[in-house]
Amino acid sequence: MQSIFKRTLLPIILGLLVFGFWISPDFQEIAAGVAIFLFGMLMLEDGFNQFSGGFLEKLLERATGSTFKSLSFGVLSTTIMQSSSLVSVIAISFLSAGLISLTAGVGIIFGANIGTTTGAWLVAGFGLKVKISAYAMPMLAISIILVFQKSKYLKGIGYVLAGLGFLFLGIHHMKEGFEAFKDQFDLTRFAMTGFLGLMVYTLVGAAATVVMQSSHATMVLIITALAAGQISYENALALAIGANIGTTITAIIGAMTANFQGKRLALAHLIFNVTTAGVALILISPLRDAVDLISDAVGIRPDDYALKLAVFHTIFNFLGVVLMLPMMQKLIAFLIRTIPEITPDVSKPRYIGEAVAGFPATIELALRKEVAHLHENAIDLILQALNLRRDALYQARDIEAYVAASRTNFDVDLEAGYEQRIKSLYSAILEFITTSLAGDLTESSVQTLHQLRRSAEEMVRAVKEVKHLRDNAARFTRKDYGEITRLYNRIRTELARMIVEAKKMADADPEMRSSLWLEEERVRAKKVKAELGDYVEGLMIRGALKGPQATSFLNDAAYGYRAMKDIIDATRFLYSEQQGAMAEIEQILAADEDDVETAGASS
Amino acid sequence: MGLRNIVKRLDKYQQRLDEGKAEKIKAHHVEKAIEKLAAKEVELTEELGSAEKPEKRARLEEKLSTIRAQIEKARWLSQEI
Known part of the structure; x- marks a missing residue:
């Protein structure tokens, strides 16, 4: 009925106009x-x-x-x-x-x-x-x-x-x-x-x-x-x-x-x-x-x-x-x-949609919120994969002790969680960005959208990295197996620390927040990777860790390092200044990858 | 992280500024950036004051040192612009 109305309305209006033109030039x-x-x-x-x-x-x-x-x-x-x-x-x-x-x-x-x-x-x-x-x-x-x-x-x-x-x-x-x-x-x-x-x-x-x-x-x-x-x-x-x-x-x-x-x-x-x-x-x-x-x-x-x-x-x-x-x-x-509020479905976009697509500032602000929503979902899933509880972690005074004490294996289907809470939301974000980029945006808005896309991309990648190390991390931290347990707990602890830093950024006053606060974390991720490599080598020399187990751990340590880096980069891209002189300052002062590499290796 | 790469990044910025592709950094912008870094410095100093574990203290000291280095670099940038 509605479509018939829609289809006939335009010809009727045009017909009336033509008729009007015919009977009166005025x-x-x-x-x-x-x-x-x-x-x-x-x-x-x-x-x-x-x-x-x-x-x-x-x-x-x-x-x-x-x-x-x-x-x-x-x-x-x-x-x-x-x-x-x-x-x-x-x-x-x-x-x-x-x-x-x-x-x-x-x-x-x-x-x-x-x-x-x-x-x-x-x-x-x-x-x-x-x-x-x-x-x-x-x-x-x-x-x-x-x-x-x-x-x-x-x-x-x-x-x-x-x-x-x-x-x-x-x-x-x-x-x-x-x-x-x-x-x-x-x-x-x-x-x-x-x-x-x-x-x-x-x-x-x-x-x-x-x-x-x-x-x-x-x-x-x-x-x-x-x-x-x-x-x-x-x-x-x-x-x-x-x-x-x-x-x-x-x-x-x-x-x-x-x-x-x-x-x-x-x-x-x-x-x-x-x-x-x-x-x-x-x-x-x-x-x-x-x-x-x-x-x-x-x-x-x-x-x-x-x-x-x-x-x-x-x-x-x-x-x-x-x-x-x-x-x-x-x-x-x-x-x-x-019009009651529908119970928020974490897998669905909350802020982006056609209603906000018409105005550049709404596009940026809504997208920033949606990417933050994706971050929240991703962090939840990563913490579950590491058998850690979000609230307990954020309240912990000693993160290392909290992680070591968290031995219970969570019954979590990571694959399903990824499909439901990450993939669909990420797809909606990408689709929204693509549609928005096709519109009439200023150069600085285009840059902001690219940066937010990178932020979403990095966080999704972090989830994938953690998925890889989940099984071994859960298996070796269920009870105390000696060195291997301590090694996996170190990865879990460092990841948890990065997540806490990301949370501090999210909670900070937007007027006072700076992505430069995360510079140390960028170097730290690199250092952790180097330290773990050296430590495992020492254990192998002493015979405290066998070859296959060491190789398997080093693979997981690499996943862990990449996840840390992804979480920090995703957070930086989300909260960094994206336009104007303040963005220029952050770009000049922030270390580039070479700087991070040098600093991580020299410590 | 020395000043060498920052100088390169500053040169690139100057080039983009000359081409009209970047916004001019003014003294008050750098002051704002320093204010943000100083706020973190205060937060970390307070945290360090209440930290007991040597490992945690070491980590916080490293973070503080990075933030202080950033503040120094921002001051240098303030002179350069």
Whole structure:
């Protein structure tokens, strides 16, 4: 059913457009105006994406402190970006990536509904009063010069300027189109009064917004049509209410691929907008009176319906926030009840997915979290393979003594564990990286993604190395077999120490953490390998270790060394500075493989 | 780990900087890197203070010495840039 709808919708829309073009050339100008307006919004989005890795995402990440902050952020970002849908989708993306709380997300959505009212003011107050195309032309001419600049920030400013230019140009063409259109057709013939009119035009407003995926575009269309006298004021009010319902479709589509948190936020958006629309419909008469009162007070002419519609749009969105804000905690409790958190499946990705794929900063942050998730799974499996308990190890004051005392063999199927907890997650990470790299990323983002891929790769390799030595390590440490037990315990101890260092890095304050903290561990892994080789040689000379057992141990020691190195490198790649001057410093100060080799051999 | 390889890495950085492929390191960046290393130095010193086993003390002393060497190198870098 859904696929039939999807398949037929596009031909229907195209057919209606062609029919419209055929019966009226002015309709072409209106449709082109809408298209230019939407194109302007896309350019604005592209422009803001150029600032990714900084501006918007960092602001959004910080807008979690309080409800007021997140609300203000919603207002501000929507005012700047002129798209509440885009802000909602970004909020869903950040919530899915675990970067903001649900409360902050709901606050942003509330704020976005206030921010979106600035669009109506822009068009009604400015777009219709002045020759807006006079501003659009120079903006477009300047923007194209900036777009061709090398600096991504200048390029970003160019796209934003071009976006605004196209928005203005789109408004101009819609205005012109409606002005000419009214000489041929009188759309007011279709005006409806009373409850039926309210309902029908609310539905039309919602449907138009669903098709255009932008309440802004719908509002511009309504205001320009209203200014040209093509729709009645009453019907325009209903259309504006409908636009507020229709705009939730973008967030709903965005949440389809999001996790439970993203879905909760999309539901919050729907509840907020439908409730606000419901209240506005019920209170339509008192709201109209309030609009007249405010308009008189601020000096808006009684027949300036475009500005009055902007006042109405603002009042009813504010009313929605005022009504819903005291119920915010109840709303959040309802969302949590309605869309419960699925018990996290460790084998499934928690942070990466299509919902976070649209924005470079979300891609990096979500991927970093997902790789950390893979690390957690890998460390768990490695510790099980070594017959060590994670919590006990992290609490142990004497790691060597704890390892020596851990003799019980864990009943663990490493192969199955690898398939379930490592391989599937690793595949998802690789797939996400490949898809993301195919998109439009900055050079530094590409580097970060490569580094995170290496981190995942090294940790997966560590698991494989440990799998090789598991059987012998378990067999010879079950009870005290003398030297061979001490040797295997040494490998287990050194691996456990590396894991504890990796844990310290994970727990450290991200602002104070440095991958240079692990330099000693890199050298230490090398030293351990050399020391064990020398020690085994001594044992063989003394006859304390037989040839086959010694060879077998040296093979396992090599696996152990590689696993240590992989764990440390995986941790370094995950937590090292990946962009900018701090990354350059770490690269200069960190030892390269030659340095490590020399230091390991000389000690 | 002497300074020889660091000098090579610094030269490479300078080259990439000239080509516009690297971000310029400023004094406050190096200060931040030193601050991070110094925080680890404090942590290790405290750990050493409470460590009793000679092997553990030896390990911590080695770690401390590596961190101090890193701080020295960072100071040298600060002069170079």
